[in-house]
Amino acid sequence: MFYDLNVPWSIKEPDLQRTLAFLSELGYGVVALTYTLSGKLPADLTSPIPTTLPFPTPSKLNVLRRCTLILSDPSQNHRISSLAATYDILAIRPTDERTLQQACQSLDCDIISLDLTQRLGYHFKFKMLSQAIERGVRFEICYAPGVTATDSGARRNLISNATQLIRATRGRGLVISSEAKKALGCRGPWDVVNLAAVWGLGQERGREAVSKEARSVVVTAQIKRTSFRGVVDVVYGGEKPDSTKKEARVKNGLGKRTADAISNGTDSAVEGSKPISKRQKKKLDHEAQMAAKKASTSESTNLLGTVPPREASTAG
Amino acid sequence: MVRLKNRYLLINILYPSDANPTNPATALPDVVQFRQPSSDALTAQLLTRMVREGVAELFGDYGAGMVAGSLVVKYLSPATSTAIIRVARAHYRLVWAALTCTTQLPRPVAQSCVVQVVRVSGTIRKAEEEAIRRARASVLRARRAAGGDGLGVEALLGGEGVGTGDGGEDKTMEGIESEDEEE
Numbered sequence: 447m448f449y450d451l452n453v454p455w456s457i458k459e460p461d462l463q464r465t466l467a468f469l470s471e472l473g474y475g476v477v478a479l480t481y482t483l484s485g486k487l488p489a490d491l492t493s494p495i496p497t498t499l500p501f502p503t504p505s506k507l508n509v510l511r512r513c514t515l516i517l518s519d520p521s522q523n524h525r526i527s528s529l530a531a532t533y534d535i536l537a538i539r540p541t542d543e544r545t546l547q548q549a550c551q552s553l554d555c556d557i558i559s560l561d562l563t564q565r566l567g568y569h570f571k572f573k574m575l576s577q578a579i580e581r582g583v584r585f586e587i588c589y590a591p592g593v594t595a596t597d598s599g600a601r602r603n604l605i606s607n608a609t610q611l612i613r614a615t616r617g618r619g620l621v622i623s624s625e626a627k628k629a630l631g632c633r634g635p636w637d638v639v640n641l642a643a644v645w646g647l648g649q650e651r652g653r654e655a656v657s658k659e660a661r662s663v664v665v666t667a668q669i670k671r672t673s674f675r676g677v678v679d680v681v682y683g684g685e686k687p688d689s690t691k692k693e694a695r696v697k698n699g700l701g702k703r704t705a706d707a708i709s710n711g712t713d714s715a716v717e718g719s720k721p722i723s724k725r726q727k728k729k730l731d732h733e734a735q736m737a738a739k740k741a742s743t744s745e746s747t748n749l750l751g752t753v754p755p756r757e758a759s760t761a762g
Numbered sequence: 763m764v765r766l767k768n769r770y771l772l773i774n775i776l777y778p779s780d781a782n783p784t785n786p787a788t789a790l791p792d793v794v795q796f797r798q799p800s801s802d803a804l805t806a807q808l809l810t811r812m813v814r815e816g817v818a819e820l821f822g823d824y825g826a827g828m829v830a831g832s833l834v835v836k837y838l839s840p841a842t843s844t845a846i847i848r849v850a851r852a853h854y855r856l857v858w859a860a861l862t863c864t865t866q867l868p869r870p871v872a873q874s875c876v877v878q879v880v881r882v883s884g885t886i887r888k889a890e891e892e893a894i895r896r897a898r899a900s901v902l903r904a905r906r907a908a909g910g911d912g913l914g915v916e917a918l919l920g921g922e923g924v925g926t927g928d929g930g931e932d933k934t935m936e937g938i939e940s941e942d943e944e945e
Contacts, residue, residue: 464778464779464792465778467792467796468776468778468792468796468876471776471792471793471796472776472878593862593863593865594865598819601863628778628779629778629779629876630778630779630865630874630876632778632876633862633876633878634878634879634880636879636880637858637861637862637877637878637879638862640855640858640859640862640879641859641862643855644855644856644858644859
């Protein structure tokens with residue numbers, strides 16, 4: 447199963463249906479439609495991509511929804527958690543080194559997608575990138591802008607940056623996707639693997655970048671959203687118990703009352719026959735003993751109190 | 763004398779963009795559309811030139827020089843848009859990358875296309891067998907795609923074609939399709 451996690455989406459896109467059909471034809475199994483957000487976030491964060499697309503998609507193709515957030519100001523609050531909840535995958539596109547650092551260290555996203563067709567004014571550092579990879583965030587290389595570029599500048603930058611990225615990440619934690627605006631920009635998965643091999647990523651690593659790593663992005667993103675603390679997910683909760691019988695009983699006026707009676711009876715029975723613990727017994731015994739003692743002593747004092755006058759009287 | 767080691771790349775030329783957009787009701791199914799036959803103007807010489815120029819553009823004189831000695835188009839079928847290209851084993855990735863970066867066929871045809879390498883093989887025989895297998899599978903798929911609405915696909919594919927359009931055979935083919943390419 448091959449993954450292409452970046453297919454740009456816009457409202458007026460007559461070519462999208464064709465692009466999806468073509469990707470399916472090339473052998474991809476999972477595709478993510480990308481909606482790009484930049485600058486100040488709107489108040490309404492709901493995804494504009496409909497869950498069911500208005501045209502037929504190939505039956506073998508699984509379509510996900512992804513959001514790419516362009517990060518230009520590190521101090522701005524991006525409401526990432528609420529944004530992440532409305533999409534299947536959240537990607538971040540840092541524009542400079544500071545935002546890249548922020549994205550690597552702290553931001554809770556699934557993919558860091560740099561614009562590799564630009565000339566970046568900084569070098570990638572393994573330390574910074576490995577922080578992100580350890581957290582489970584993947585780096586994305588988009589090949590379509592380089593493949594379809596008419597000017598050689600974009601292609602040159604893409605190759606340069608991609609090799610830099612491969613070097614800095616040591617080939618780990620990379621995802622390769624298309625970002626193809628038209629079907630013409632898409633390439634078959636094995637062609638992409640070969641392209642990455644030419645750029646210095648090993649054949650196996652390249653294959654993982656379009657299959658295993660991309661899958662891990664999808665699965666971790668899903669488990670982050672649906673599961674309990676990202677650890678436990680209910681895959682199949684079992685069927686609900688058959689409630690029809692119970693209802694019938696209640697209608698007869700039998701069910702609940704008998705149940706109540708039984709529960710009351712058992713409750714009282716339990717209370718009545720509750721065995722006393724040893725400690726309790728000891729305590730009770732002790733109390734009884736003390737009480738008896740007290741009573742006897744008071745009696746004796748009484749006796750003593752009453753006796754002396756008598757003694758005195760007898761003595762006197 | 764050490765024998766020359768070659769690689770045979772089996773390629774498919776796909777046409778993702780609609781050349782003459784018609785209304786959606788009469789349009790061909792996507793499967794047929796993408797795998798339409800190439801124009802007759804596409805010859806082996808033209809394809810060789812395209813590959814050579816592509817390598818030269820992407821890898822410069824070095825790449826072009828390395829590849830030039832062994833690059834031959836062994837087989838080209840415009841009807842199925844399939845070709846087999848021979849290249850020295852040491853440099854087949856250069857040719858493959860150049861094919862990947864191709865977006866348009868050369869001048870007399872000048873049609874936008876996507877080239878997909880579907881098989882890399884050490885002998886031409888295996889490449890041939892794969893080509894036949896794939897052609898058959900794509901006919902089956904096209905039949906099935908057209909099955910519902912019954913367009914004139916029968917005529918397009920030459921009447922009574924290969925095999926019957928049952929699902930089982932096609933499924934096994936799909937399974938093989940995703941296997942590793944021979945190194």
